Amino acid sequence: MKFTTVFLLPFLVMLLAACADKAPELALNPQNPSPQVQNPEITNDTQISNMGKMDENVQYGSTDERIAAISQEVQPIYFATDSYTISPSEQEKIEADAQIFNGDLAQDLSIRVEGNCDEWGTDEYNYALGLKRAKSAKDALSIAGVSEGRMALISYGESKPICSEHNDACWQQNRRADFTLLP
Amino acid sequence: MRKIILLLLSSIYLFAFDSTIEIVKNIDKKARIAVADCSAGNVNQSVNRKFLKLLIGDLKVTTHFRVDDAYRKLSYSDNNVLSQLANAGVELLVKTKLESDPSGKLVASVKLINAKNNSQLYEKFYSISKPKRYPFLAHNVTIDINDFFGAPPVTWMRKYVIFAMYTRSGKSSIIVSDYTLTFKKTIISGGLNLFPKWANDKQNSFYYTSYNGLKPTLYKVDIYTGVKRKIASSSGMIVCSDVSKDGNKILVTMAPHDQPDIYLVDVNSGSKRRLTSYKGIDVSGNFVDNESKIVFISERLGYPNIFAKSISGGKVEQMIYHGKNNSSCSTFGKYIVYSSREGRNSFGKNTFNLYLISTQTDFIRKLTTSGKNLFPRFAQDGETVLFIKYIGAKSLLGVLRLNANKSFLFPLRAGKIQSIDW
Numbered sequence: 001m002k003f004t005t006v007f008l009l010p011f012l013v014m015l016l017a018a019c020a021d022k023a024p025e026l027a028l029n030p031q032n033p034s035p036q037v038q039n040p041e042i043t044n045d046t047q048i049s050n051m052g053k054m055d056e057n058v059q060y061g062s063t064d065e066r067i068a069a070i071s072q073e074v075q076p077i078y079f080a081t082d083s084y085t086i087s088p089s090e091q092e093k094i095e096a097d098a099q100i101f102n103g104d105l106a107q108d109l110s111i112r113v114e115g116n117c118d119e120w121g122t123d124e125y126n127y128a129l130g131l132k133r134a135k136s137a138k139d140a141l142s143i144a145g146v147s148e149g150r151m152a153l154i155s156y157g158e159s160k161p162i163c164s165e166h167n168d169a170c171w172q173q174n175r176r177a178d179f180t181l182l183p
Numbered sequence: 184m185r186k187i188i189l190l191l192l193s194s195i196y197l198f199a200f201d202s203t204i205e206i207v208k209n210i211d212k213k214a215r216i217a218v219a220d221c222s223a224g225n226v227n228q229s230v231n232r233k234f235l236k237l238l239i240g241d242l243k244v245t246t247h248f249r250v251d252d253a254y255r256k257l258s259y260s261d262n263n264v265l266s267q268l269a270n271a272g273v274e275l276l277v278k279t280k281l282e283s284d285p286s287g288k289l290v291a292s293v294k295l296i297n298a299k300n301n302s303q304l305y306e307k308f309y310s311i312s313k314p315k316r317y318p319f320l321a322h323n324v325t326i327d328i329n330d331f332f333g334a335p336p337v338t339w340m341r342k343y344v345i346f347a348m349y350t351r352s353g354k355s356s357i358i359v360s361d362y363t364l365t366f367k368k369t370i371i372s373g374g375l376n377l378f379p380k381w382a383n384d385k386q387n388s389f390y391y392t393s394y395n396g397l398k399p400t401l402y403k404v405d406i407y408t409g410v411k412r413k414i415a416s417s418s419g420m421i422v423c424s425d426v427s428k429d430g431n432k433i434l435v436t437m438a439p440h441d442q443p444d445i446y447l448v449d450v451n452s453g454s455k456r457r458l459t460s461y462k463g464i465d466v467s468g469n470f471v472d473n474e475s476k477i478v479f480i481s482e483r484l485g486y487p488n489i490f491a492k493s494i495s496g497g498k499v500e501q502m503i504y505h506g507k508n509n510s511s512c513s514t515f516g517k518y519i520v521y522s523s524r525e526g527r528n529s530f531g532k533n534t535f536n537l538y539l540i541s542t543q544t545d546f547i548r549k550l551t552t553s554g555k556n557l558f559p560r561f562a563q564d565g566e567t568v569l570f571i572k573y574i575g576a577k578s579l580l581g582v583l584r585l586n587a588n589k590s591f592l593f594p595l596r597a598g599k600i601q602s603i604d605w
Contacts, residue, residue, distance in 0.1 A: 082508070113512035119573075120534075122522060123556045123601050124378065124422055125480055125487055128436065128443035128466040131419045147317070147350065153441050154399065155420045159375060160353045166575065167229050 067181045070106050077137050077177045082121070084132035086140050094137070097179065098144035111146070112180040113138045115155040118171035123157050130155035137177035212331075216242055216275040217251040217298075221259035223282040226289075227314075231281045234291070234317050237365060238279065241325035246587035248275070259292065269298045277328065281320075283553075289314040295325050295331065305331065318365040332472060335586070339562040343386050344569065344580065344605045345370075345379040348598040351412040355601055357391055359406065362569070362605070364580055364593045370406060378422045378602050383430045384563070390414065390423040390433065401435065403450070414450060419443065425469045426479075432604075434468035434477060445479055447494065458494065463592045478502060478514050489521055503540065505547055511558050515565040517542045520550070522557045522570075537570060539585065550583055551590065558603055559583075571600050 060066040075093040077086060086094065100106055115130030115137075134153040144146050163170040218239050222231045235254070242250045251273055256491055268276060278294040288587045295304040307327060309320050322340040329337050344362050349355045357371035368411045371379075374395035382388040388405045400416040401423055415421060419438030424445075426433050435446045435455075445459045445468040455503045459465035461483045468479040471491065478491045483497075487510040489502040503509050506523030513520050519539055524534045537550040550556075555573040562569065567585040572592060578600040584591040 001298075081484075121487070121508065121557075122467075124424065124436070124467050125464070125510040127420045127422065128464040131438055131441070131443050132464060134419070138441070153419045153438075154394075155438075156375075156394075157377075157392075157420075158351070159349060159355065159377070166577070 021128075031123070032087075049071055053156075063183050066105060067109065067183070070100060070109075071179075073100055074179050076179070077133075078172060079133055079175045079177070081118075081171075082129070082173065084115075084129060084136045086136050091140065094140040094143055098141050098146050101141065101146045101150075101179075108179065110149075110182040111151045112182055113141075113151055113153050114160075114178040114180060116160055116176050116178065117139070117158045118173055118174040119158050119161070119166075123159075127155045127157035130157050133175075133177045137179075191498050195484050213247065213249045214274045215251055216248040216277065216328075217253070217255065217273045218258040218277045218279065219255040220241070221257055221278045221280040221292075223280060226281045226283055230289075230314065230317055233365070234281055234321055235279065237318055237321035237363065238277070238324055240363065240591075241340060242277075242328070243322055244340070244582060244584070244591050245325060245329050245334065246584045246589055247329060247332070259294070267303075273298045277324070279324070283314070284310070286312075287314070287557060288312050289317055289320065291320045291324060293327075295328060303384045316366050318361040318363060335566060336564060337567075339564060339567055340603070342562075342605050343381075344536075344603060345381060345386075345389055346580075346603040347377045347379055347391070347601040348578075349601050350598050356598075357389075362580070362582060362593070364595060371404070378424075378485070380423045380426060380433075380604050382426055390426070392420075392422055414449060415453070415455070422466075424467045427470060427474055432474075434470065436468070445477065458492070469512065469514050478512060478519065479508065480510055482510065488601075489519065502542070505538070508535075513559045513561045513568070514559040517560075518565065520559040520561060520568050522559060537568070537583070550585075551581075556581065560603060560605060562605065569603060569605050571603055573599075 060069065074097050077090045077093055080087070101111060113134040115132065115134030117126040117130050133155060134155060138151045139154060141151065161174045163173055197584045212261055218235060220231065220235055226562055239250055239252045242248050257278060259278055276296045276298045280292040282290055284290050291309040293309065296302070297304055302482065309323055311317065311320050319341060326337055340362060342362070344360050345357065346360070347355050347357050353375055354368050355376055357376050358367050358369050360367040371391060374393065377392045377394070379389050379391040382390055383458050384404060387407060388403055390401055390403050393400050393402055398416045398418050399421045401414040401421045403412045403414055404410070415435065415437065417437035417439050419441055420443060421435060421437040423433050423435050431449060431451060433450055434450050435448050436443055438444070442462065444457055444465050447456045447458055458468065458477060459479065461481060464482045466480050467482045468477040471478050476491050476493050479491060480487050481490050487508050489509050489512050490499050491502050492499045502519060503521060506525055508524035509521050518539060520537060520539050521539050533557045535557055536552065537556045539548045540546065541552055544559050557571050559568050559570045568585065570581045570583065572581045573577040578595045578598070579592045580595065580600065580603070581590050581592050
């Protein structure tokens with residue numbers, strides 16, 4: 001009897017230890033849960049496809065159509081009264097417009113920068129002020145990377161108002177530099 | 184009678200030595216004048232009525248008479264009612280008989296009569312081959328009546344006014360008219376046509392800017408033949424602002440390097456000399472001091488103001504120390520009339536008014552008080568200023584009589600006046 005207990009007891013201890021290992025405890029890190037816990041719905045028969053890289057290519061029937069499409073994205077630059085300085089908020093538009101002008105669709109086009117004024121003051125002075133606004137816009141675009149050789153200036157003074165109401169909002173709309181794309 | 188009127192007018196004008204001093208006239212000393220319709224049956228009565236109305240208006244604009252504007256129908260030859268008119272205080276009577284002759288000409292027969300003693304002062308006949316230009320008949324009648332009494336001449340009344348008019352966004356026409364805008368003829372139309380400027384005193388040609396080509400271009404046009412000649416072109420802008428007395432040189436604002444500056448251009452050789460070099464705005468040059476200097480608009484002090492410099496070079500002199508925005512001016516001898524905004528507020532009801540200064544005194548005289556008053560232009564007599572007035576959306580041509588301190592306004596029914604010259 002004593003011989004059996006001495007030889008069998010270690011085997012019993014080892015057997016108990018092995019059974020305890022059959023079900024180990026998982027110390028889950030709540031900060032980084034295992035992927036299996038995150039996506040319990042994914043099973044072995046789930047199919048995942050990827051989009052793959054696509055080259056986008058817009059074709060226009062004519063240059064005029066291309067210019068019309070690009071022009072819709074271009075923003076005019078607005079100025080304060082009696083001023084031809086470009087404000088920081090307008091500078092953002094210059095950056096955006098420069099990207100458009102240097103983009104694939106527009107890089108072969110010329111740009112006419114057109115200065116405009118509100119109705120206040122004598123028109124002869126306003127034509128000069130409009131020209132200075134156009135020049136400021138051109139210089140800003142040049143700094144933003146648009147080739148100077150692509151740009152020509154013209155002033156329209158107060159001859160091309162967008163609106164005709166006599167209020168601050170309308171006058172602000174008319175104090176602007178426009179961009180016309182040309183083949 | 185004539186001597187009395189002459190004496191009265193002379194005594195009043197003794198105070199007109201410096202136009203910057205306001206004149207207060209004693210209205211009772213001006214002769215009271217009336218106009219009578221003695222027209223024949225073969226004339227268009229609508230034209231006749233308009234002619235009479237213009238004649239009455241012209242006499243008022245001279246500011247040398249008290250005008251009775253009641254309508255009177257009288258016989259051209261019968262003087263029986265004259266004593267009644269005299270009793271009503273009428274001292275002078277202008278009898279006018281308007282009729283069409285067999286060749287289609289419009290003929291005006293005019294008698295000037297002293298209503299107090301029934302004496303005929305003179306009889307004259309005026310004719311015009313183009314009846315649509317009847318306003319000039321009225322103007323010529325008025326000029327002669329005014330001259331008869333030795334009053335300061337009003338010969339500017341027979342001058343053509345030329346102006347550009349915006350018809351819609353990006354479109355403008357050039358029109359020749361009389362000073363009341365009654366007669367109008369479109370000379371240039373189609374596209375954007377701006378800044379007309381008479382090329383000489385005879386008014387047989389003018390300069391203007393066309394935006395209808397690749398670049399803004401300055402042309403000279405003969406108004407009788409319609410022949411057009413290119414003078415110069417410039418990227419950005421080009422405007423003729425003044426013409427020398429001999430017509431051989433013009434002052435032009437142009438921007439060949441994207442920079443608006445004033446240039447002296449020889450119209451015969453085409454040579455150009457740059458007169459200003461400020462990096463900002465220099466515009467609207469006008470000859471002064473026997474064309475040895477120019478007066479011009481510049482924002483070199485941070486706002487539009489009026490400066491002068493010698494044509495041969497040298498320093499720039501500030502001329503006006505008043506106002507916050509002085510963007511247009513005209514000169515006559517020692518006088519400068521300019522448009523000025525006094526307040527810092529850019530917008531408002533009374534923001535641009537006309538002022539008169541003498542380069543030899545410190546006086547500033549305010550000439551207008553309401554509306555937006557721009558683009559003043561002296562007449563050749565130096566006593567009358569033409570200008571543009573905007574009231575809301577309306578454009579009006581203004582005529583300012585400096586010595587009488589009165590202005591007269593003539594509305595444009597459609598369109599917006601952009602620039603003027605006479």
